[in-house]
Amino acid sequence: MMGTSFSRLKGLSSLSGGGLLGPAATVIYLLFIGLPVLALLIRAAQQESFFTGLLGGMALTALRLSLITSGISMIIILLVGTPFAYLLARNTSWMLRIVDSLIELPIVLPPVVAGVAMLMAFGRQGVLGPFLEALGIGLPFTTGAVVFAQIFVAAPFYIRSAKLGFQSVARDYEDISQTLGISPWKTFWRLTIPLAAPSVLTGFALAWARALSEFGATIMFAGNLMGTTQTMPLAIMTAMESSLDIALALSVLLLAGSVTILIGLGMASRPKWQNRL
Amino acid sequence: MPVAEGWVKCRVGGFSLEVDWHIEEGKVLVLFGPSGAGKTTTLRAIAGLVRPEEGRVELGGRVVYDSSAGVSVPVHGRQVGYLTQQYHLFPHLNVRENIAYGLSQRGQPKARSEVDRLSRMLRLDGLEDRRTWELSGGQQQRVALARALATNPQMLLLDEPFASLDAELRRVLRRELRAMLVESPIPVLLVTHDLEEALALGDSVQVIDGGRIVDQGEPLRILGQPGRGRVARLAGVENLLSMTVESRNPQDGTMVCGGGGMKLEVPLDAAPSRQDDAPDQMENILVGLRSSDIILALEEPKGTSARNRLAGTVASVELRPPGYEVTLDCGIPLKAQVTGAAMSELGIKPEQNLWAVFKASSCFLVQEETPPSRDTGAFP
Numbered sequence: 175m176m177g178t179s180f181s182r183l184k185g186l187s188s189l190s191g192g193g194l195l196g197p198a199a200t201v202i203y204l205l206f207i208g209l210p211v212l213a214l215l216i217r218a219a220q221q222e223s224f225f226t227g228l229l230g231g232m233a234l235t236a237l238r239l240s241l242i243t244s245g246i247s248m249i250i251i252l253l254v255g256t257p258f259a260y261l262l263a264r265n266t267s268w269m270l271r272i273v274d275s276l277i278e279l280p281i282v283l284p285p286v287v288a289g290v291a292m293l294m295a296f297g298r299q300g301v302l303g304p305f306l307e308a309l310g311i312g313l314p315f316t317t318g319a320v321v322f323a324q325i326f327v328a329a330p331f332y333i334r335s336a337k338l339g340f341q342s343v344a345r346d347y348e349d350i351s352q353t354l355g356i357s358p359w360k361t362f363w364r365l366t367i368p369l370a371a372p373s374v375l376t377g378f379a380l381a382w383a384r385a386l387s388e389f390g391a392t393i394m395f396a397g398n399l400m401g402t403t404q405t406m407p408l409a410i411m412t413a414m415e416s417s418l419d420i421a422l423a424l425s426v427l428l429l430a431g432s433v434t435i436l437i438g439l440g441m442a443s444r445p446k447w448q449n450r451l
Numbered sequence: 452m453p454v455a456e457g458w459v460k461c462r463v464g465g466f467s468l469e470v471d472w473h474i475e476e477g478k479v480l481v482l483f484g485p486s487g488a489g490k491t492t493t494l495r496a497i498a499g500l501v502r503p504e505e506g507r508v509e510l511g512g513r514v515v516y517d518s519s520a521g522v523s524v525p526v527h528g529r530q531v532g533y534l535t536q537q538y539h540l541f542p543h544l545n546v547r548e549n550i551a552y553g554l555s556q557r558g559q560p561k562a563r564s565e566v567d568r569l570s571r572m573l574r575l576d577g578l579e580d581r582r583t584w585e586l587s588g589g590q591q592q593r594v595a596l597a598r599a600l601a602t603n604p605q606m607l608l609l610d611e612p613f614a615s616l617d618a619e620l621r622r623v624l625r626r627e628l629r630a631m632l633v634e635s636p637i638p639v640l641l642v643t644h645d646l647e648e649a650l651a652l653g654d655s656v657q658v659i660d661g662g663r664i665v666d667q668g669e670p671l672r673i674l675g676q677p678g679r680g681r682v683a684r685l686a687g688v689e690n691l692l693s694m695t696v697e698s699r700n701p702q703d704g705t706m707v708c709g710g711g712g713m714k715l716e717v718p719l720d721a722a723p724s725r726q727d728d729a730p731d732q733m734e735n736i737l738v739g740l741r742s743s744d745i746i747l748a749l750e751e752p753k754g755t756s757a758r759n760r761l762a763g764t765v766a767s768v769e770l771r772p773p774g775y776e777v778t779l780d781c782g783i784p785l786k787a788q789v790t791g792a793a794m795s796e797l798g799i800k801p802e803q804n805l806w807a808v809f810k811a812s813s814c815f816l817v818q819e820e821t822p823p824s825r826d827t828g829a830f831p
Contacts (some may be wrong), residue, residue: 202694246468344539346535346537346539347539347541348532349495349498349500349526350535350539351525351541351552352499352500352525352526353498353500353526353527353529353531353532353533353599354527354553354598354599354601354602355527355528355530355553355555355602356527356552356553357525357527358525358527361527364552365541368543369541369542369543445543446582446585447542447582447583449542451542
């Protein structure tokens with residue numbers, strides 16, 4: 175890791191003709207990002223009761239809840255987001271282009287605002303509140319609300335990336351596939367999905383990472399109830415008030431998850447044919 | 452037995468297309484026309500990728516589209532082989548997987564032997580495990596053809612299939628396509644704007660322009676000596692001469708006409724309707740003459756049967772593979788095609804005095820049906 179960054183630095187200085195601004199900025203930035211990460215690991219290692227914290231009830235409960243809710247969120251995002259992304263990639267009507275530009279609103283919207291907005295929609299005093307209450311459904315402060323919040327903030331990452339993936343597959347390929355006797359549905363699975371796979375997988379990983387780290391919308395809309403709505407990020411915040419062990423253990427766990435996703439993205443590097451499309 | 456026939460009317464934006472076709476098995480119908488004439492739309496309508504407003508498409512005795520009967524078989528049920536200009540080989544599959552893509556029992560022994568048969572037939576054996584981008588242009592073209600043939604198509608739709616290949620490779624692949632049609636006699640509709648290709652591959656030709664068939668028939672007649680002004684320009688007739696009829700000679704079947712200080716003997720304007728309807732208005736005519744039909748001579752040839760012998764000065768010499776195009780000023784500029792060998796033997800150079808010799812029957816009358824449209828200026 176360090177080796178590569180140093181060789182990069184050399185490359186940088188030779189490129190900038192001996193100017194020091196670029197390399198200096200790079201070092202400062204790397205320290206800025208690297209130090210806290212490193213500090214987290216060092217402090218966690220110093221902690222005597224690190225594993226007790228990790229195996230404690232609160233941490234495990236939060237971990238299980240995070241995995242279950244983000245798993246459900248990702249299944250829903252895949253099922254709804256994939257056909258939606260495909261439609262956006264193929265249809266160029268002006269209405270869909272407007273929809274397309276609104277897709278990314280949740281990415282720029284502060285998550286806390288998203289939480290408030292969801293309360294205003296599905297909460298007891300929300301727009302749909304009386305209707306849901308009549309059906310006997312109380313969404314806020316349930317595990318369902320956690321899933322809602324995660325989908326709201328994470329789905330755009332998947333849809334945006336999958337859409338770009340589908341766009342990279344020229345329609346002529348699908349046309350040819352159909353003239354070869356393959357139905358549109360089978361063409362999608364045998365041709366479009368494999369060809370768009372790198373972008374679809376990237377979108378999936380980014381969305382999942384976003385769902386796992388979701389905090390603001392969750393605490394607003396779902397609250398912070400252990401075992402029901404207290405996902406890992408919420409558990410970390412709660413633990414910070416009482417036990418640093420648990421907070422550190424959970425943080426290291428999330429860090430490990432993030433690094434795994436990052437490595438996974440790098441490993442699933444673009445196949446050779448990507449630029450032949 | 453007619454194997455592929457039909458007609459379609461399509462409307463794409465403001466463009467309207469109206470074509471019909473009739474192709475016997477193993478025969479090639481060339482759809483010849485400029486870009487934007489509706490050639491590709493025709494192919495896509497037959498394949499089912501474009502929905503016509505009206506029409507009827509019959510493939511191998513099966514009606515796959517009939518607007519009046521409400522029949523419209525989806526693309527994947529039509530059994531047509533469609534080859535695009537860029538081939539569109541599937542990049543995530545190797546050559547074998549590409550060829551086998553449309554086979555229903557991929558991986559089974561029967562499918563494997565079919566892929567092997569096609570590979571041999573199209574000289575792709577040994578390349579089966581290659582990635583598609585490792586192939587040459589000609590090989591890619593063959594893989595696309597093999598992939599289409601594997602699904603046992605009832606008709607082949609070829610959209611400028613040789614456009615991105617060099618001239619030598621084109622000739623090879625044309626021969627191969629011909630050989631393939633002997634082995635698997637399928638009706639072929641081939642789209643091109645290349646004259647040489649149309650002449651080399653077409654059993655018959657339909658000239659399409661602005662969404663309409665403007666002429667059809669035997670390629671050498673239709674494109675070699677086109678009778679219509681628009682077709683003559685599309686087919687690149689090098690000499691189109693505006694002349695006035697001076698005298699008719701019905702016994703010989705010729706007439707003499709003049710223009711720009713030169714006199715030509717050309718075939719008699721035989722179409723009776725024209726003479727009956729408006730004998731006076733036909734005095735102005737357009738004479739077409741292929742540059743390859745002109746013989747250049749250093750002196751006036753004596754004792755020749757060629758009726759036209761014109762003296763002129765060399766105005767320009769241009770390289771035009773496979774030879775040279777010499778423009779001779781005979782009062783009107785006349786373009787003649789000569790080989791490199793003839794060039795050096797005659798020592799042709801600008802300002803030289805030469806004789807142009809050609810038969811009366813090399814000249815053909817071109818009917819200017821409508822005022823030339825704006826884009827005709829691009830053609831000589």
